[in-house]
Amino acid sequence: ETGVTQTPRHLVMGMTNKKSLKCEQHLGHNAMYWYKQSAKKPLELMFVYNFKEQTENNSVPSRFSPECPNSSHLFLHLHTLQPEDSALYLCASSLGGRTDTQYFGPGTRLTVL
Amino acid sequence: EDQVTQSPEALRLQEGESSSLNCSYTVSGLRGLFWYRQDPGKGPEFLFTLYSAGEEKEKERLKATLTKKESFLHITAPKPEDSATYLCAVPTAHSGGYQKVTFGIGTKLQVIP
Numbered sequence: 001e002t003g004v005t006q007t008p009r010h011l012v013m014g015m016t017n018k019k020s021l022k023c024e025q026h027l028g029h030n031a032m033y034w035y036k037q038s039a040k041k042p043l044e045l046m047f048v049y050n051f052k053e054q055t056e057n058n059s060v061p062s063r064f065s066p067e068c069p070n071s072s073h074l075f076l077h078l079h080t081l082q083p084e085d086s087a088l089y090l091c092a093s094s095l096g097g098r099t100d101t102q103y104f105g106p107g108t109r110l111t112v113l
Numbered sequence: 114e115d116q117v118t119q120s121p122e123a124l125r126l127q128e129g130e131s132s133s134l135n136c137s138y139t140v141s142g143l144r145g146l147f148w149y150r151q152d153p154g155k156g157p158e159f160l161f162t163l164y165s166a167g168e169e170k171e172k173e174r175l176k177a178t179l180t181k182k183e184s185f186l187h188i189t190a191p192k193p194e195d196s197a198t199y200l201c202a203v204p205t206a207h208s209g210g211y212q213k214v215t216f217g218i219g220t221k222l223q224v225i226p
Contacts (some may be wrong), residue, residue, distance in 0.1 A: 004156070032213075042117070043157075043200075043216040056213070090156050100212050101147065104156035 002026055004105035006091050012065040012111045013081065020074040021108050023091030030105075032074040032095040034066060049074060050096065081112045102113070115140045115205040119217035126224050129190045134220045136181040136201030146184050148177050151202040151219065157200055191224045198222070 004025045013019050025032060034046040037053040048056035063085075074091055079083040088109055092102040116139045126132055137163040138146070145164045149157035161170045163179040170177050174195060176187040186199055198219040 006156075020150075024187070040218065045213065048213075069159045081151075085168075088154070094212060097130060101159055101162055102212070102214060103159060104149075107156045 004087075004091055004093055006105035006108050008108060009031065010109045010111075013078070014113050015081060015083070017081075018077070018079040020078065021089055021091075023074040023076075025072055025091075025093035027093055027103060028095075029093035030071055031094045031100075032068060032071070033092040033094075033102060034076050035092065035104075036101060037040075037090055037092040041043055043090065047076075051059065075087075078105055078110075081110075082089075083112050086110055086112045099105075115203070115215050116174050117201055117203050117215050117217040119199075119201050119220050121220060122218070123221045124223070126188075126191055128192055130226055131187070131189045131191070133188070134186040134199055134222070135183060136186070136217055138201075138203045140203050140205055140215070141156070143181070143205045146179055147214070148184070148186055148201040148205075149161075151198045151200055151203065153198075170210075188222070191222075193224045193226050196222055196224045 009023045031044045031050045037043050045058050046060045047066040052068050063080050067075040088107045090107045091105040094100045094102045118137045120135045148160040151157045161177045166181045170180050174189050178185045198221045200219045201217040202214045204212050205215045
């Protein structure tokens with residue numbers, strides 16, 4: 001595997017379910033990000049981890065819970081979601097530093113029924 | 114407030130018909146600008162980083178330029194495979210070893226054979 005991978009690619013869940021999204025980066029990067037992308041809106045930064053430490057929580061509801069066990073893996077745990085949480089969830093990673101480039105995974109298309 | 118505005122929102126071109134996409138930004142202290150390409154249902158794919166006004170970068174039929182207030186993505190003799198949404202992004206903060214980025218909403222390009 002190369003680059004940034006995400007699983008699953010598609011997820012349909014009910015409002016009472018608990019599920020997790022997984023992201024893995026094979027680039028040797030130090031920072032990892034979760035973004036939400038909804039139609040007609042710019043990418044919204046949700047969480048940032050740098051060297052496994054959470055450095056940003058962009059006022060995200062507690063029904064989204066991130067986990068970063070090491071610099072290569074990032075999870076987003078989901079529980080009691082709302083239909084408006086349906087979106088494309090993107091993981092990205094970067095080396096770190098000024099004007100450094102973020103590389104994205106393919107995303108997970110989440111539908112909440 | 115840091116802002117990134119892209120225009121037009123959508124653009125339809127005939128194959129071979131050259132055009133430009135615009136990205137204007139308002140940030141305090143420009144540290145660079147990113148262009149990404151995003152295909153439907155996929156994650157953004159990195160294209161270019163421009164670091165300072167006057168800089169230009171090229172990749173196949175794409176050429177990105179940067180001024181102090183805006184960036185242009187010029188598409189020369191486009192082909193149907195250039196159809197995608199093109200995202201512009203600007204670094205807006207740097208702290209804790211990672212780069213916070215503000216994205217535009219994108220320009221959806223359709224190239225008709």
